[in-house]
Amino acid sequence: MPLGTCKMDRSVVDALRRFEHASKFRRACLSVMAWSLTHEERKSVVDAFLELDTSRRGTIRLHELRDVLSGFDIPDQEAAEIFHALDSGHCDEVHYSEFLGAMVSSRIAMHDQMLRAVFARFDVDGKGYISRDSLLKLLGESEGDVDELLKEVDPKETGKVFYEQFVAYLRSGNAQDLEKERVASVTLIPRQDLEKERVASAELAVQSGQSQVEVQTAQQALEAQLQHTKQTLEELERERQKRRQLEAKLASMKQTLQELEQVRTNSSQLETHRDQLEVQLQSSKKALEDLEKDKIAAAQLRAQSGQLQVEVQTAQQALEAQLQNTKQTLEELEMERQKSRQLEAWFASSVALCLDWVSFGQVQLESMKQALEEHASARDQGKRCKEALEAVERKQSELLAEKEKEQTQAECRIAELLDKVKELEGSSMADEEKILEPSVR
Numbered sequence: 001m002p003l004g005t006c007k008m009d010r011s012v013v014d015a016l017r018r019f020e021h022a023s024k025f026r027r028a029c030l031s032v033m034a035w036s037l038t039h040e041e042r043k044s045v046v047d048a049f050l051e052l053d054t055s056r057r058g059t060i061r062l063h064e065l066r067d068v069l070s071g072f073d074i075p076d077q078e079a080a081e082i083f084h085a086l087d088s089g090h091c092d093e094v095h096y097s098e099f100l101g102a103m104v105s106s107r108i109a110m111h112d113q114m115l116r117a118v119f120a121r122f123d124v125d126g127k128g129y130i131s132r133d134s135l136l137k138l139l140g141e142s143e144g145d146v147d148e149l150l151k152e153v154d155p156k157e158t159g160k161v162f163y164e165q166f167v168a169y170l171r172s173g174n175a176q177d178l179e180k181e182r183v184a185s186v187t188l189i190p191r192q193d194l195e196k197e198r199v200a201s202a203e204l205a206v207q208s209g210q211s212q213v214e215v216q217t218a219q220q221a222l223e224a225q226l227q228h229t230k231q232t233l234e235e236l237e238r239e240r241q242k243r244r245q246l247e248a249k250l251a252s253m254k255q256t257l258q259e260l261e262q263v264r265t266n267s268s269q270l271e272t273h274r275d276q277l278e279v280q281l282q283s284s285k286k287a288l289e290d291l292e293k294d295k296i297a298a299a300q301l302r303a304q305s306g307q308l309q310v311e312v313q314t315a316q317q318a319l320e321a322q323l324q325n326t327k328q329t330l331e332e333l334e335m336e337r338q339k340s341r342q343l344e345a346w347f348a349s350s351v352a353l354c355l356d357w358v359s360f361g362q363v364q365l366e367s368m369k370q371a372l373e374e375h376a377s378a379r380d381q382g383k384r385c386k387e388a389l390e391a392v393e394r395k396q397s398e399l400l401a402e403k404e405k406e407q408t409q410a411e412c413r414i415a416e417l418l419d420k421v422k423e424l425e426g427s428s429m430a431d432e433e434k435i436l437e438p439s440v441r
Contacts (some may be wrong), residue, residue, distance in 0.1 A: 008051040012103070013072045017104035020078075020085040025149040027101070029170060030117060031088060034100035035269055036117040042096075042275045045103045049096055049279060056283030058276060059093040060086075096276045108171060119163050120261050126254065130161040246281060263394070315435035322431065326424045332415045340410045347403045354396050361392045 019027065052060045066079040074082075086094040086102060104110065124134040135146045143207050153169040154161050368385040375381075 005113065010072065012045075012048045012073065013069065014021070016069075016082050017074075018085070019294055022085075023152055024145075026170070027085065027088070028149070028391045029122075030104045031098065031101035032138075033104045033114060033118045034071050034097050035272060035273070036121075036264075037104070038273070042100060042272065045100065045139060048103075049099050050101075050282060053279070053283060056287050058280035059095055059284055060099065061093055065094070086125060086416045088361050096279055097272050115167050115170065116163070117261065117264070119166050120258070122166075126258055128162070130166065132159055134285040138176060149357075164430070198412060261347050318430055319428070319435060322428055323426075324420075326428060330421065331423060332423060336417055337411060340414055343406060343410050347407060350399060350403055354399050357392060359397060361389050365389055 019030065022030070049060070054064045054067070055061065060083075062083045065083050066076055068084070069079045070076070083094065086098050088098055088101075089095075101240045121132070122130045122134060122138060127132070127134075132146055132150060135149060137150075139146065150161070151157065153165060160401070186197055276387065366383065370387075371381070372379065
């Protein structure tokens with residue numbers, strides 16, 4: 001399968017469902033296989049993991065998996081079963097390495113190097129096969145559970161799972177019985193058997209009446225064969241020594257390979273951990289991007305708030321200026337009112353003065369009437385007094401008319417000033433509403 005980024009699609013969902021329906025031993029094999037993946041193989045499914053990790057914490061929660069799978073018509077019950085199958089650590093969250101186990105064989109191809117690395121991890125004791133004890137050491141399960149796991153791949157219950165059986169099980173899903181090839185050993189004739197054969201040949205030659213020359217010839221042939229056998233035994237001994245040396249070297253190389261495999265496994269674990277950190281880093285980057293967007297939005301809001309504050313301050317200043325003008329106008333009105341009060345007081349004093357004059361005129365008229373009655377001779381003087389009285393009355397009428405005119409003008413002026421005050425108060429309230437309306441919004 002070609003490598004490349006893989007986003008959440010139907011093939012990923014099918015891989016998750018197959019992992020949930022897989023047996024316990026197959027899940028364990030796939031989970032161990034996930035630790036042997038290369039960086040490129042892990043990178044091929046990182047986008048699908050990020051789409052499931054909606055909260056950007058580096059792990060997948062049940063509600064996140066349920067929400068994403070609901071878009072593929074997966075019921076909540078099945079989504080929960082898939083989640084519990086992935087959550088091998090029973091910590092209520094699925095890590096990146098556990099997700100990789102579900103992607104193996106479906107989204108990531110199983111190659112020979114990966115299979116050998118996984119087999120070496122199960123072969124804890126380095127015996128060349130997977131045993132019951134090695135599974136107990138690696139998986140930490142109970143003996144009954146391990147026996148059940150072994151039955152899946154070893155139906156004949158031999159207690160040993162060789163590499164060919166392991167590969168056939170993972171690739172086909174069925175247990176197959178494969179016999180291990182054995183190398184035939186070379187059988188050598190022991191020295192005692194050769195001596196017995198030489199003695200028997202000599203006796204047979206004597207009994208049959210063969211000549212001594214033939215016996216000697218046979219003995220020489222047997223001695224030559226014995227010499228050849230000795231040389232062969234010496235060569236075989238040297239070969240055995242070489243073989244022992246090669247076996248020692250092979251054991252050393254095997255131990256070195258196991259150490260290298262352990263280093264490679266540790267490296268794979270480190271790479272997986274690095275991938276998890278990269279996933280968390282990407283999640284953190286996205287969270288930082290969201291935070292940066294929030295900061296920009298907050299800065300824009302602060303800028304808008306600053307503009308609104310400036311507008312409010314400007315409006316407040318305009319309102320204060322208008323209020324100052326209104327105060328000045330009210331002060332002017334107060335001065336006009338004081339003037340009107342002064343005019344009213346002057347008018348009242350004038351009226352009182354006129355009334356005093358009228359009273360005085362009446363008194364004078366009465367006195368003049370009495371003087372006319374008493375002094376008939378003073379008629380002319382009475383006429384003059386009458387004329388004076390008429391002049392006083394005309395003057396009084398003029399003063400009253402003038403006071404009435406001034407009072408009417410003062411009332412008109414007061415009414416105009418009151419209308420102007422009402423207009424100013426109405427415009428002030430409208431300006432306050434216009435100013436306060438943006439801030440309320």
